[in-house]
Amino acid sequence: MVKTLIFYIKMALVFVLIIDCSQSNRPFIEEVDNLKVDTLAPFYHGVASGDPLEDKVIIWTRVTPENHENEISVNWQISKFSDFRKVFKNGMFLTDADRDYTVKVDVEGLESGTSYFYRFESYGKKSITGRTKTINSLSESLRFAIVSCSDYQRGYFNSYSSISEEEDLDAVIHLGDYIYEYKSRDYSNGIFDRLHLPDKELITLGDYRTRHSQYKLDRDLIEAHRNHPFILIWDDHETSNNTYKDGAENHQELEEGNFNERISAALKAYYEWQPIRENSKPYRNFRFGKVADIIILEERLEGRTKQAVSLDDSTLFESNRSMLGDIQLDWFLDRLSDSESQWKIIGNQVIFSYLNYGRPDFNINLDSWDGYPVERQKIADHINSNSIKDVVFVTGDTHRSWAFEVNHIPLESNMPIKPYAIEFGTPSINSGNSDEWSPDIPIQKLIDHENYIMDPTMNPHLKYTNSRDHGYMLLDINKEKVIATWKYVETLIRRDKSIKEIKKIESISRSNKLKLVNK
Numbered sequence: 031m032v033k034t035l036i037f038y039i040k041m042a043l044v045f046v047l048i049i050d051c052s053q054s055n056r057p058f059i060e061e062v063d064n065l066k067v068d069t070l071a072p073f074y075h076g077v078a079s080g081d082p083l084e085d086k087v088i089i090w091t092r093v094t095p096e097n098h099e100n101e102i103s104v105n106w107q108i109s110k111f112s113d114f115r116k117v118f119k120n121g122m123f124l125t126d127a128d129r130d131y132t133v134k135v136d137v138e139g140l141e142s143g144t145s146y147f148y149r150f151e152s153y154g155k156k157s158i159t160g161r162t163k164t165i166n167s168l169s170e171s172l173r174f175a176i177v178s179c180s181d182y183q184r185g186y187f188n189s190y191s192s193i194s195e196e197e198d199l200d201a202v203i204h205l206g207d208y209i210y211e212y213k214s215r216d217y218s219n220g221i222f223d224r225l226h227l228p229d230k231e232l233i234t235l236g237d238y239r240t241r242h243s244q245y246k247l248d249r250d251l252i253e254a255h256r257n258h259p260f261i262l263i264w265d266d267h268e269t270s271n272n273t274y275k276d277g278a279e280n281h282q283e284l285e286e287g288n289f290n291e292r293i294s295a296a297l298k299a300y301y302e303w304q305p306i307r308e309n310s311k312p313y314r315n316f317r318f319g320k321v322a323d324i325i326i327l328e329e330r331l332e333g334r335t336k337q338a339v340s341l342d343d344s345t346l347f348e349s350n351r352s353m354l355g356d357i358q359l360d361w362f363l364d365r366l367s368d369s370e371s372q373w374k375i376i377g378n379q380v381i382f383s384y385l386n387y388g389r390p391d392f393n394i395n396l397d398s399w400d401g402y403p404v405e406r407q408k409i410a411d412h413i414n415s416n417s418i419k420d421v422v423f424v425t426g427d428t429h430r431s432w433a434f435e436v437n438h439i440p441l442e443s444n445m446p447i448k449p450y451a452i453e454f455g456t457p458s459i460n461s462g463n464s465d466e467w468s469p470d471i472p473i474q475k476l477i478d479h480e481n482y483i484m485d486p487t488m489n490p491h492l493k494y495t496n497s498r499d500h501g502y503m504l505l506d507i508n509k510e511k512v513i514a515t516w517k518y519v520e521t522l523i524r525r526d527k528s529i530k531e532i533k534k535i536e537s538i539s540r541s542n543k544l545k546l547v548n549k
């Protein structure tokens with residue numbers, strides 16, 4: 031009996047080995063293979079870094095296996111020298127198919143305010159060299175690039191290319207819509223030859239992984255990541271359009287399955303493919319010394335209740351309607367009142383200020399904070415009653431640029447309130463904006479509309495908007511002032527990182543007022 035049992039165990043082991051060997055010898059083929067550049071093998075997706083602290087930073091890459099291997103070892107090095115003549119830290123990371131062969135290391139024991147170079151090695155080949163930087167808490171001035179909304183299908187990532195050449199960035203803050211979930215040609219004007227992979231709306235883990243992989247094979251995005259650390263948070267399109275914690279506008283349970291399973295798949299792929307620290311909560315803050323706290327909010331999945339359907343929706347002013355949810359809201363208010371930094375920079379996905387879009391068919395965006403007035407009022411009350419100064423919201427989502435003196439006007443009243451913060455909106459990297467959605471409308475009409483909604487009778491606190499251009503925003507911060515600089519790229523239809531226009535607006539500390547620096 032025992033002999034028979036041993037025989038069967040041995041046979042089972044041989045069977046497992048045979049299966050294992052045949053798996054290992056099977057070539058690894060992916061839908062994105064045509065996008066890979068041979069010279070980058072096996073690190074086709076480049077390198078990335080993120081979530082810098084004073085003594086830590088995440089470094090990231092993805093090794094593409096030659097065959098379906100169970101495990102791949104990847105060596106990493108970090109150095110103060112671009113030629114690695116002296117290695118500061120090094121180690122080995124084992125990756126496998128369960129994490130889509132991505133590599134993420136939280137490098138500890140680094141020196142503050144220091145630029146580092148890093149690289150990976152596997153299969154006897156080295157990755158490109160990345161550059162990153164730890165937080166300098168003694169720094170007197172800071173510079174960030176603020177970005178959102180990059181849609182592969184809508185043209186080239188020239189904005190990322192331009193950002194890769196920006197000097198002295200402390201980090202790139204990405205406010206979400208890093209990928210879009212639509213199938214090819216959806217949410218696209220169809221003039222570009224950059225179609226989404228896979229050619230379906232993202233639902234499964236495999237779908238989300240392929241889409242992240244496709245985006246990270248874009249050479250302009252590779253260059254932006256290789257040159258600067260990123261601080262990332264998702265908005266809705268990393269999962270599904272207009273997400274809230276229990277559902278999304280673009281999720282149909284009958285055809286697309288269980289919502290929570292879809293979100294788990296999307297977030298697993300997100301964490302695999304982004305250089306983000308895997309804390310228990312996605313909202314988090316970064317202390318850049320006495321100059322600024324960067325407070326990153328999560329406005330989709332932690333606590334957001336379903337969007338109201340109209341301004342007449344009886345639930346609009348209900349107190350349980352929330353964008354952040356109670357736990358995150360408490361955390362956020364504590365971060366604001368406990369901050370010892372001059373500026374409190376809020377990484378915010380959707381517009382915080384009251385905003386009347388002034389269109390016959392669309393005035394108030396109920397997916398933004400205008401749709402969550404009670405929770406917004408709590409934030410306003412907290413800032414005002416604690417006399418918290420120098421709060422700056424930086425915001426993505428709308429595919430257009432904005433500058434507000436934040437004095438949200440209650441929806442039921444026309445009475446402006448004294449400004450208690452400022453808000454800067456960043457344009458899209460390349461996602462569609464007004465002129466592309468309505469190509470037949472002359473540009474002058476769009477400019478006229480921008481001027482119309484900046485009229486004091488419409489949005490008295492709105493000091494600048496641009497609905498036509500794509501690009502990014504730089505934020506320069508010192509104790510005296512914060513300066514937002516919008517940089518607009520010349521084109522999306524060819525690889526060309528030329529900047530056609532620059533706009534600057536500054537705000538002096540404790541003023542909550544905006545001043546145009548150039549016209």
Ligand SMILES: [Fe+2]
Nearest residue numbers: 179207427461
């Ligand atoms: Fe977007």
